Amino acid sequence: MRFGVIAKGSGMIQPNMATMLCFITTDAAIDSKLLQKALSKVVATSFNMISIDGDMSTNDMVVVMANGAAGNAPIVEGSEDYAKFLEALDKLCKELAQEIADDGEGATKFLTVHVTGTKTFADAKTIAMSVAKSPLVKTAFFGADPNWGRVICAVGYAGVPMNHKDVVVKFGDIPVYAHGVGAEYDAEALAKVMEQHDITISIDMGQGEEEATVWTCDFSYEYVKINGEYHT
Amino acid sequence: MRFGVIAKGSGMIQPNMATMLCFITTDAAIDSKLLQKALSKVVATSFNMISIDGDMSTNDMVVVMANGAAGNAPIVEGSEDYAKFLEALDKLCKELAQEIADDGEGATKFLTVHVTGTKTFADAKTIAMSVAKSPLVKTAFFGADPNWGRVICAVGYAGVPMNHKDVVVKFGDIPVYAHGVGAEYDAEALAKVMEQHDITISIDMGQGEEEATVWTCDFSYEYVKINGEYHT
CATH class of the missing domain: 3.10.20.340 (ArgJ beta chain, C-terminal domain)
Incomplete structure (x- = not known):
């Protein structure tokens, strides 16, 4: 089971506002409802825990997509596989969130x-x-x-x-x-x-x-x- | 009836924090309870309506003292004199509050x-x-x-x-x-x-x-x- 991720940090993409965009893909087989539940859970302690300047952008977003190409049995809630999936997604989101804070506009620390x-x-x-x-x-x-x-x-x-x-x-x-x-x-x-x-x-x-x-x-x-x- | 006022704006007084201090005096005869009521009313739309950098100091303060030396009959609530007193205090506090914002650290606007x-x-x-x-x-x-x-x-x-x-x-x-x-x-x-x-x-x-x-x-x-x- 693998993840792909693309994230854009807190530089300017348009002159009018900073944006954070993050697209996560995975080849895991997991239904969309459970996938959203997992994402919401990990976002609360990763992307929602960063601040560059206190200005909330109008278009921050994190999306995750799964295509099932890993060929695993669909991940179900409460299973060991779900725990592993959640752990991996959490680790990934925390790393990305930290990189985005580190990459804040003008940041030296x-x-x-x-x-x-x-x-x-x-x-x-x-x-x-x-x-x-x-x-x-x-x-x-x-x-x-x-x-x-x-x-x-x-x-x-x-x-x-x-x-x-x-x-x-x-x-x-x-x-x-x-x-x-x-x-x-x-x-x-x-x-x-x-x-x-x-x-x-x-x-x-x-x-x-x-x-x-x-x-x-x-x-x-x-x-x-x-x-x-x-x-x- | 006169007012005296001393205010210290938002530069640094100690290395650790910005402070705002404001001392108002008046020679009006007015009892302390009504004076505090008047001050609380005008502070809500003057000193509590400024922000330099969003950092609230540990020791912002506004005090008002009255000694009655003007020789007026003590100002009572609901009277025309109280309305005039309130208007004067309000004008004074708004001016001071604006000056403090204008004097914000590093401010050019x-x-x-x-x-x-x-x-x-x-x-x-x-x-x-x-x-x-x-x-x-x-x-x-x-x-x-x-x-x-x-x-x-x-x-x-x-x-x-x-x-x-x-x-x-x-x-x-x-x-x-x-x-x-x-x-x-x-x-x-x-x-x-x-x-x-x-x-x-x-x-x-x-x-x-x-x-x-x-x-x-x-x-x-x-x-x-x-x-x-x-x-x-």
């Missing part, structure tokens, strides 16, 4: 915002999206500035009830904020993390067992150039 | 987003904020690009039910989008509007009698510089 310890997935996603969409967070990472104040600020205004004394924030593996105060950290080691292209912002909310991951990029001069000067 | 024709004030505010916070709209105005596609896109994803055929968008006095299609406009006249420092984006939703106005600024290289490079 690929940021993974991993929120843990919430009561629900929705809470974790709301917090992660709030951090991922903050222009102050995105410009700080562009400037390689370990500005945890901006991260905590975006966590705070996300709208999920919280106690700042329960929260721990890490950049890479290094705690920068813990339980109400800035953590003591090795400034040189942290500077090395901030210079990397791939940086994970981990936020533990200390209020539950759920989690969510959002992928985004930084906000650069090039983003302003691409979107402010392309028409001149 | 002062943008007024005026949404009319909605069923509620809340709907109009939601739509106006969606447009005012859109990085794509803000970079387009930085580039003096009359990109109505980005405005309509932000109207669409604001979440208020709409029919695009009811909507009319103007930049300054010039219709750029009307009832589902781009309007025919004099490109030279529109270019003149886009070159101005103060630009009004008018959006008529065609679904009711309510309206709201949000003030914001554009998104420039300087914004990225101020927020990405200040620490180096």
